Amino acid sequence: MLKVSVIGTGNVAKHLYNAFLNVETVEIVQVVGRNKKALSSFGIEEKTTSDFSEIKDAADIYLIAVSDSAIPAVSQKLESKSGLVAHTSGASSIEMLSKHKAYGVFYPLQTFSKDQEIDFRKVPVCIEGSTKSNMTKLKRLGSEISESVHKVDSEQRQALHLSAVFVNNFTNHLFYIGNKICEENQLPFDLLQPLIEETVQKLKNTTPFDAQTGPARRGDQETLNSHIEQLGNLQDKEIYNLLSQSIQSTYGKKL
Amino acid sequence: MLKVSVIGTGNVAKHLYNAFLNVETVEIVQVVGRNKKALSSFGIEEKTTSDFSEIKDAADIYLIAVSDSAIPAVSQKLESKSGLVAHTSGASSIEMLSKHKAYGVFYPLQTFSKDQEIDFRKVPVCIEGSTKSNMTKLKRLGSEISESVHKVDSEQRQALHLSAVFVNNFTNHLFYIGNKICEENQLPFDLLQPLIEETVQKLKNTTPFDAQTGPARRGDQETLNSHIEQLGNLQDKEIYNLLSQSIQSTYGKKL
Numbered sequence: 001m002l003k004v005s006v007i008g009t010g011n012v013a014k015h016l017y018n019a020f021l022n023v024e025t026v027e028i029v030q031v032v033g034r035n036k037k038a039l040s041s042f043g044i045e046e047k048t049t050s051d052f053s054e055i056k057d058a059a060d061i062y063l064i065a066v067s068d069s070a071i072p073a074v075s076q077k078l079e080s081k082s083g084l085v086a087h088t089s090g091a092s093s094i095e096m097l098s099k100h101k102a103y104g105v106f107y108p109l110q111t112f113s114k115d116q117e118i119d120f121r122k123v124p125v126c127i128e129g130s131t132k133s134n135m136t137k138l139k140r141l142g143s144e145i146s147e148s149v150h151k152v153d154s155e156q157r158q159a160l161h162l163s164a165v166f167v168n169n170f171t172n173h174l175f176y177i178g179n180k181i182c183e184e185n186q187l188p189f190d191l192l193q194p195l196i197e198e199t200v201q202k203l204k205n206t207t208p209f210d211a212q213t214g215p216a217r218r219g220d221q222e223t224l225n226s227h228i229e230q231l232g233n234l235q236d237k238e239i240y241n242l243l244s245q246s247i248q249s250t251y252g253k254k255l
Numbered sequence: 256m257l258k259v260s261v262i263g264t265g266n267v268a269k270h271l272y273n274a275f276l277n278v279e280t281v282e283i284v285q286v287v288g289r290n291k292k293a294l295s296s297f298g299i300e301e302k303t304t305s306d307f308s309e310i311k312d313a314a315d316i317y318l319i320a321v322s323d324s325a326i327p328a329v330s331q332k333l334e335s336k337s338g339l340v341a342h343t344s345g346a347s348s349i350e351m352l353s354k355h356k357a358y359g360v361f362y363p364l365q366t367f368s369k370d371q372e373i374d375f376r377k378v379p380v381c382i383e384g385s386t387k388s389n390m391t392k393l394k395r396l397g398s399e400i401s402e403s404v405h406k407v408d409s410e411q412r413q414a415l416h417l418s419a420v421f422v423n424n425f426t427n428h429l430f431y432i433g434n435k436i437c438e439e440n441q442l443p444f445d446l447l448q449p450l451i452e453e454t455v456q457k458l459k460n461t462t463p464f465d466a467q468t469g470p471a472r473r474g475d476q477e478t479l480n481s482h483i484e485q486l487g488n489l490q491d492k493e494i495y496n497l498l499s500q501s502i503q504s505t506y507g508k509k510l
Contacts, residue, residue, distance in 0.1 A: 067473075068478065069475075069477070091470075091481065109447070109450055110449060111450060111454060113457065113461070113466070116453075116456075118453070126446075148446075148449075152442070158485065159437070160437070160440075160446065160447070161482075162482050163432075163442075163447060164433075164447060164450055165469055165471075165482060166430075166433040166436070167429055167447050167451050168450050168468075169467065169468065169470075169471060169472070169502065170494075170502075171454055172454055172463050173463070173498055173501060174422055174429070175422055175466075176462075176467070176505065177418075178418040178419075178421040179462065179463050179464075181418040182414070182415070182418055185414035186411070187407070187411055187415060187418075189458075191379045191405065191415065192364070192419060192422050193459075194365060195364055195366060195419055195423050196422050196423070196455055198365060198371075198373070198423075199422070199426055199427055200451055200452060201371075202366070202371060203430060203444075203448065204448075206371075208431035208433075211430075212427055212428065213368075213423075213427075214423070214424035215420065216420075217424070220324075222324070227417050230413065230414065235497075235501050236501075239498065242494055243428055245490070246428060246490050246491075246494060247424070247428050250431065
């Protein structure tokens with residue numbers, strides 16, 4: 001049995017908690033966070049505290065699932081603990097926790113939302129440990145909740161996080177712009193759902209390099225001009241131009 | 256029985272042909288195209304011709320599935336036909352075919368690749384007809400192969416096509432950049448597949464506006480700076496900056 005305490009009450013903390021709850025080999029010792037309302041949503045009053053001086057010593061692993069900027073302060077509150085202390089951040093180095101005897105990183109590579117259920121078994125968990133035995137401990141914890149556990153060092157993890165911004169945050173923003181264009185033309189965005197799904201499906205059989213289609217890839221200047229003209233918003237025009245140029249330079253074509 | 260001839264041998268022509276082949280209520284009269292090698296890949300030698308003067312009069316509907324710039328030339332070759340002439344382009348107006356007695360548009364909103372099978376029943380088919388009866392005829396043809404047939408005028412269709420560039424072409428290019436970052440750091444791009452799938456799944460329960468997460472949305476300047484620094488390529492830096500700015504202006508935050 002692995003005894004785990006979760007520090008934090010946001011989306012990552014909540015989804016991790018739910019994943020641990022689903023397996024019998026992990027025992028939740030405590031959920032700790034300043035936000036009392038969020039704490040109460042865990043529905044385990046006796047195991048929560050908003051007072052960091054009440055953090056119990058009993059945990060094998062303390063998982064810090066708070067915003068990056070709050071990690072140092074939480075780390076300080078855990079200095080007396082003998083358990084392994086790990087943060088769950090993609091962007092922060094393992095060295096942020098180097099004051100602890102045993103430390104590491106436990107980074108679930110997924111976008112977590114409040115009301116969206118996630119099959120945690122499919123979530124890649126990227127782990128890093130300050131020693132081999134800490135690595136082994138985190139790997140064990142990861143394997144309890146996910147089929148996809150990976151040893152990833154800090155530099156690689158930061159690259160993954162950067163890549164995730166491109167494929168998730170920026171992609172979602174393109175969906176937002178696509179949605180806006182539909183709304184402006186009294187079209188349901190649903191019409192584009194099969195196309196969006198196919199865009200992702202293709203990745204299973206081909207690389208994004210080979211999958212590229214469209215006017216920029218073809219060098220169809222007439223369509224490019226007409227699209228720029230159609231866009232009402234200056235920033236959207238800039239995005240259209242920059243991404244089209246980037247596609248064309250990827251395939252060795254000049255605008 | 257609807258008698259259909261397909262003009263063109265590219266991906267759209269091929270996928271439409273396969274969809275028609277799957278239903279008993281559509282008869283393929285001919286497949287016409289200049290590219291003899293592509294024609295032979297249809298495997299129906301007796302029904303193909305590369306000689307546009309041999310186009311048969313028997314079709315109820317002629318579907319022009321060629322590149323936008325080739326539509327006028329193909330249209331001219333079909334001027335003597337009494338059947339309905341429709342193009343399959345997202346970007347071209349219906350008026351491109353106005354010399355015909357009966358004309359329209361039959362636009363399947365999907366990305367078609369050579370070796371990727373598509374469930375055509377889920378592909379939205381956007382139709383437009385020069386008259387009510389032409390609309391009805393195209394609607395009938397669409398309904399034979401798809402569960403999702405929509406009346407969409409030329410202006411709306413051009414907006415859909417523009418939106419499709421954002422959600423497909425540009426999104427795929429972001430996948431390309433994400434893939435590149437992974438390769439540069441000896442990481443398998445597969446690690447990001449669950450995240451990418453979840454990004455799309457979220458659209459079913461929430462709008463892209465509400466789904467947005469990440470450093471730009473949070474106004475996390477430290478992570479934004481560190482990401483810019485990590486990027487090796489100047490154009491990728493520009494894309495990162497522009498999309499982050501666009502996200503921030505969407506949510507009323509200033510960089």
